[in-house]
Amino acid sequence: MxxxxxxxxxxxxxxxxxxxxxxxxxxxxxxxxxxxxxxxxxxxxxxxxxxxxxxxxxxxxxxxxxxxxxxxxxxxxxxxxxxxxxxxxxxxxxxxxxxxxxxxxxxxxxxxxxxxxxxxxxxxxxxxxxxxxxxxxxxxxxxxxxxxxxxxxxxxxxxxVDTRDVQGTRVRPRECAGGPWRLLCVATLIPRKGHDVLLDALAQMTDLDWHCDLVGSLDRDPAHARDIEQTIFRKNLADRITLHGALDAAQLEACYAAADVFVLASHYEGYGMVVTEAIAAGLPVVTTTGGALADTLPAGAGCSVTPGDATAFARSLRRLMTDRAWYDSTCTAVLRARHALPGxxxxxxxxxxxxxxxxxxxxxx
CATH class of the missing domain: 3.40.50.2000 (Glycogen Phosphorylase B;)
Structure with a gap:
């Protein structure tokens, strides 16, 4: 033997x-x-x-x-x-x-x-x-x-991605959600992730009803994390943004389940796992073309803009939130894309x- x-x-x-x-x-x-x-x-x-x-x-x-x-x-x-x-x-x-x-x-x-x-x-x-x-x-x-x-x-x-996430999650019809639009960003608070750009974009959208959850470790670059926190207050966004820090798996899953749109303003990503995880969770994505992100986001499943361009980011996010036909078509593309994601x-x-x-x-x- x-x-x-x-x-x-x-x-x-x-x-x-x-x-x-x-x-x-x-x-x-x-x-x-x-x-x-x-x-x-x-x-x-x-x-x-x-x-x-x-x-x-x-x-x-x-x-x-x-x-x-x-x-x-x-x-x-x-x-x-x-x-x-x-x-x-x-x-x-x-x-x-x-x-x-x-x-x-x-x-x-x-x-x-x-x-x-x-x-x-x-x-x-x-x-x-x-x-x-x-x-x-x-x-x-x-x-x-x-x-x-x-x-x-x-x-x-x-x-x-976890195949159970793909099969167990459904895109939530926006009219069933109620309340403000729930925006979700999952990214460690370091300069590369572009939180400052995201905040600049969100500050251009205070006429719309939204709340943004920022999930990610505050410990990798404490000085930058403090700058982001101060920017939130300086832009009068404290009542619209929750800075969670790092969350465990169950808490993070709950954030994905509650969200309507995933947002990521990174300057550069070697892949961008959170984008595919957002697609697996059934979320349309607004992100950038930084590094591999231009290839990571499936066609039609959201929008990618030039890194660092807060105005373009805000414009794309605003369209997703105000153009119902585009939001619906994007959700349909997300449904198609997530079933093709590798496990x-x-x-x-x-x-x-x-x-x-x-x-x-x-x-x-």
Whole structure:
């Protein structure tokens, strides 16, 4: 009788895996999916500050890699390694290092030029050591190619959605909702997510009856979160906007169920998981064309405007709220689109295929 040797890998992330962001939720779902498929996963969560690492981060990654047996397969989230090329270079010869890139670190909104250039250079060195690169969107794959960060095209494993959400949610007829329009934005309060643009847009729409729920961690950039809170008061929107902070899964599901429209004014996304999650929940979307968002939003399921253009964002949202025929046609498109969304089983299969398909980028020949 032949005994199959389980597939094994080490999966390294920056900080706690349970953090409520798209990137961490992607990592967690992929890890869970691989485990369900028979993989043995050793998850290592690193202390320290990322992606501009402090000494704690440097030591944590070096310790995690030093503990890996020779020839071990190690998947590292790009946030955890993109700023630490010297550590990756030290271990690349004896490990099969695979880097998971959600978006290039240098594309983060709000970086000064020196920091952006340093991150671009360091991430290029890291990817040169990787035996394989996996990305979460075609846009990120193409962006890495444009930046000349990889010698070979990266493998794409796009996120999935919970199929129970697709089958269990129905688009709510607007006339049955009653009360103000419920707008929902799910995004960590960091500059890239464009909350300031969203607030500028909403301030142009105070003649309409609406309430907006902002859901997302306030801890990633506390100074920016305070600025957003102050802007809400300065624009006299405090009675129209609820700043929830991070919510658990049940609370977030309740927010999706209560909403009429999903709004996201991000300057840039490597994929934009919340957009597909909104579609799965049956919500029309108003967003931007920042990064992969231009491709993530299904045709007809909402509207995308140029990042940073609050007036265009307000105009599109106003039309959705005042033109009943357009709202109805958008809801119909959402219904069509959500049944075509891939599930997490599909995402896990794509990720496993990317792990198993030879595609040497750097590291050992």
């Amino acid at each position: 032949t005994t199959l040797i389980p597939k094994r890998l080490v999966f390294i992330v920056a900080g706690a895996l349970e953090q409520p962001t798209g990137g961490y939720r992607y990592d967690a779902r992929i890890i869970a999916g691989l485990q369900a498929a028979g993989w043995q996963i050793d998850t290592r969560m690193l202390d320290g500050h990322f992606p501009c690492p402090d000494e704690t981060a440097h030591a944590a990654l070096d310790t995690a890699l030093s503990a890996c047996a020779d020839d071990a397969t190690v998947v590292i989230d790009g946030l955890a390694c993109g700023g630490l090329p010297e550590v990756i270079e030290r271990h690349a010869a004896r490990l099969t290092i695979i880097v998971l890139v959600h978006h290039p670190l240098c594309d983060e909104t709000g970086l000064d030029r020196t920091t952006a250039e340093r991150l671009e250079s360091s991430e290029r060195r890291v990817l040169a050591c990787a035996r394989r690169v996996i990305v979460t969107s075609i846009h990120t794959r193409d962006r890495l190619q444009a930046l000349k960060m990889t010698d070979c095209p990266a493998r794409v494993a796009e996120p999935g 997490w089983d599909d995402a896990t299969h794509a990720f496993a295929a990317a792990l198993e398909t030879p595609n040497t980028v750097g590291g050992r020949p």
